[in-house]
Amino acid sequence: xxxxxTQIRESQTQVANAQAKIxxxxxxxxxxxxxxASGTDVTIEIxxxxxxxxxxxxDAMNANIAELIMGLDDVTAGFQQDFDEMRSKxxxxxxxxxxxxxxxxxxRQERMxxxxxxxxxxxxxxxxxxxxxxxEGQLAVLDEQKIKVESNLSETxxxxxxxxxxxxxxxxxxxxxxxxxxxxxNKIAVEQDAAARTALESELAELxxxxxxxxxxxxxxxxxxxxxxxxxxxxKTWLDSLQNQSATQMVLINKxxxxxxxxxxxxxxxxxxxxxxxQQDVAHRINEIGVQTDKEAQQAMAAIGAxxxxxxxxxxxxxxxxxxxxxxxxEEKAKADExxxxxxxxxxxxxxxxxxxxx
Amino acid sequence: MSDGKTDLTLDxxxxxxxxxxxxxxxxxxxxxxxxxxVAAVMEVEGRYQRHEIxxxxxxxxxxxxxxxxxxxxxxxxGRAAHAGKLTFDRIESGFPVYAELLEAANDAQQADRHLxxxxxxxxxxxxxxxxxxxxxxIPTKLxxxxxxxxxxxxxxxGGLFWSRNDPDIQWRGDRDGxxxxxxxxxxxxxQINLPTIYLMELEDxxxxxxxxxxxxxxxxxxxxMAQSVGGLKLLTIAKGFDEDFDDLHPKRLRRIxxxxxxxxxxxxxxxxxxxxxxxxxxxxxxxxxxxxxxxxLRSDRVEEVKSGWFGKVEREIxxxxxxxxxxxxxxxxxxxxxxxxxxxxxxxxxxxxPDGFDDVRKFVVSPTGRVLSYK
Numbered sequence: 001x002x003x004x005x006t007q008i009r010e011s012q013t014q015v016a017n018a019q020a021k022i023x024x025x026x027x028x029x030x031x032x033x034x035x036x037a038s039g040t041d042v043t044i045e046i047x048x049x050x051x052x053x054x055x056x057x058x059d060a061m062n063a064n065i066a067e068l069i070m071g072l073d074d075v076t077a078g079f080q081q082d083f084d085e086m087r088s089k090x091x092x093x094x095x096x097x098x099x100x101x102x103x104x105x106x107x108r109q110e111r112m113x114x115x116x117x118x119x120x121x122x123x124x125x126x127x128x129x130x131x132x133x134x135x136e137g138q139l140a141v142l143d144e145q146k147i148k149v150e151s152n153l154s155e156t157x158x159x160x161x162x163x164x165x166x167x168x169x170x171x172x173x174x175x176x177x178x179x180x181x182x183x184x185x186n187k188i189a190v191e192q193d194a195a196a197r198t199a200l201e202s203e204l205a206e207l208x209x210x211x212x213x214x215x216x217x218x219x220x221x222x223x224x225x226x227x228x229x230x231x232x233x234x235x236k237t238w239l240d241s242l243q244n245q246s247a248t249q250m251v252l253i254n255k256x257x258x259x260x261x262x263x264x265x266x267x268x269x270x271x272x273x274x275x276x277x278x279q280q281d282v283a284h285r286i287n288e289i290g291v292q293t294d295k296e297a298q299q300a301m302a303a304i305g306a307x308x309x310x311x312x313x314x315x316x317x318x319x320x321x322x323x324x325x326x327x328x329x330x331e332e333k334a335k336a337d338e339x340x341x342x343x344x345x346x347x348x349x350x351x352x353x354x355x356x357x358x359x
Numbered sequence: 360m361s362d363g364k365t366d367l368t369l370d371x372x373x374x375x376x377x378x379x380x381x382x383x384x385x386x387x388x389x390x391x392x393x394x395x396x397v398a399a400v401m402e403v404e405g406r407y408q409r410h411e412i413x414x415x416x417x418x419x420x421x422x423x424x425x426x427x428x429x430x431x432x433x434x435x436x437g438r439a440a441h442a443g444k445l446t447f448d449r450i451e452s453g454f455p456v457y458a459e460l461l462e463a464a465n466d467a468q469q470a471d472r473h474l475x476x477x478x479x480x481x482x483x484x485x486x487x488x489x490x491x492x493x494x495x496x497i498p499t500k501l502x503x504x505x506x507x508x509x510x511x512x513x514x515x516x517g518g519l520f521w522s523r524n525d526p527d528i529q530w531r532g533d534r535d536g537x538x539x540x541x542x543x544x545x546x547x548x549x550q551i552n553l554p555t556i557y558l559m560e561l562e563d564x565x566x567x568x569x570x571x572x573x574x575x576x577x578x579x580x581x582x583x584m585a586q587s588v589g590g591l592k593l594l595t596i597a598k599g600f601d602e603d604f605d606d607l608h609p610k611r612l613r614r615i616x617x618x619x620x621x622x623x624x625x626x627x628x629x630x631x632x633x634x635x636x637x638x639x640x641x642x643x644x645x646x647x648x649x650x651x652x653x654x655x656l657r658s659d660r661v662e663e664v665k666s667g668w669f670g671k672v673e674r675e676i677x678x679x680x681x682x683x684x685x686x687x688x689x690x691x692x693x694x695x696x697x698x699x700x701x702x703x704x705x706x707x708x709x710x711x712x713p714d715g716f717d718d719v720r721k722f723v724v725s726p727t728g729r730v731l732s733y734k
Contacts, residue, residue, distance in 0.1 A: 114603075116585035125458065140441060261446075265458070269550065272549070273590070276590035276591055
């Protein structure tokens, strides 16, 4: 797996690409709208605005970010090392322990006193914050686009309504003209007077011209209404897709935030309880004894150290039980996890199998 | 070990509503404002010396700034679409959770970059006027942008109370040829989510003065910060410090816990205070009580201990509260509790007279700025 920084950079580029694609599509749809308003045929523009490109791009991006979130797990694995170190003795301490148990124990005490994971916690927060900013930026873009497309769509819907209304009126007009023309033709058929007949014929010609004009208008309006319909279809699909994408972002953000918060609390609690358990007893017993002699103190320390170790193990177990079964925590985590899993099943599978790059 | 430590995020509570969030920060602005006055009263009573109180006051001001900063950050939570929400610990704390401070620290590192990309306050206000007059709309988005701008400005100004505030050292003169130092530092305790101030009096027998000693001073700072854990008793901290630094002799160590803050509207509490606050039926802004606990550990005597084959070092033996055996082992020489509250809750406390409040010092604050102290 690539290191965190590289992966962040990769994700940033992908987010930028996806955002460019998304805005491009929206602007293409908008351009089509503008052209349509000026009466040009826009069928080609609409057909060109394909979603597949965008989807491929955002899928790649989401996959990368999901991986990044799981990559945080690997970052936090570093904490485990700290905990283990706090619980066990270093090589040097073991070596010294062969000669003097007390000295080894006091060395470990000293190491324990200076141990701190605050920097690591801050690092965890800052890393998860970077990812969160990425996601929130993406979410903001999606929402902005959604609003644009929505307003655009509602305008188009009204326009289509008026177009359909006009179309129906034209059709009614055409129907109205029909009996008039038949009537006139009948009149011409029975008319004997040449002058009157000419007048009637020119009237008929006029009506016919009007009829043709109306029929043509009907065609134009029909075409316009169909284009609008197609446009609306496209717009609706785009809106759906935007909505879906923004839901995905929210799931990712939610998962990330719950995870990070809980990690901070968990690691912090674990370190501090390790520290507290390890030191408290020793310090107190020694203060009570006073420091009569070096030897006595060190003996006491070794004895207490051993006792504390077993007590600490018990406490850790109890602690872990508590942590694992903290009901609400689990529920919330389960919820976030479930939503996350539903959307990122495949990536999770790959991550678990460690099978990146395989089809 | 209390439950708060093992339940993890169970006590954490997120404020969803804009109005409630603002009320929460208004309350804290008032409380931290009163704290300075209370500290002044404590100085008059002789509980602290001038240099101690100035260290405490500085920390309190920093705390106030941190709350103001967080207030800007969350001014529009629940109103603007992407505004964050404040999480605070509602059991035995009432303060924002530790992670909030870590996040703020993280934001502070990037404050300059954010500020460079944001329109200025004037520009935002100008745009707001345009939206109000032109579109006849409430410019929520711009208002949110302004709140974030102010947030980053506060962060950039600095001087805030962080999750860790490294030690500051003052030379207090020489006694018997030994340098006397006064150290103070503060942490935001991550286990109980409360700000904690540490004060230490130190004798130095090293060759080079401690603040100028490039070897010991960074070690001392790292040691103290790593040991500033609420779960450790003062005795444990002082003892460990004494052992790890042979030529430094901690004579007195004090720890001040600011909080918990109880409020009927926000926090969940058990015990008599719950009833007191409920009975008081205080109006908004006066519905709170803040606990101020001071632990004090003094050195009783010094013993000489062999170190290695030839050397000898001094080790402090600390005086422990003679009554410590009766209840919980405090690991300190003395423990003093105070409670700071407005008039209404105090009235209700005086009427109800619950057990366990007799030896608690009560500071009653009023909006006029007067602080009264009752035994």
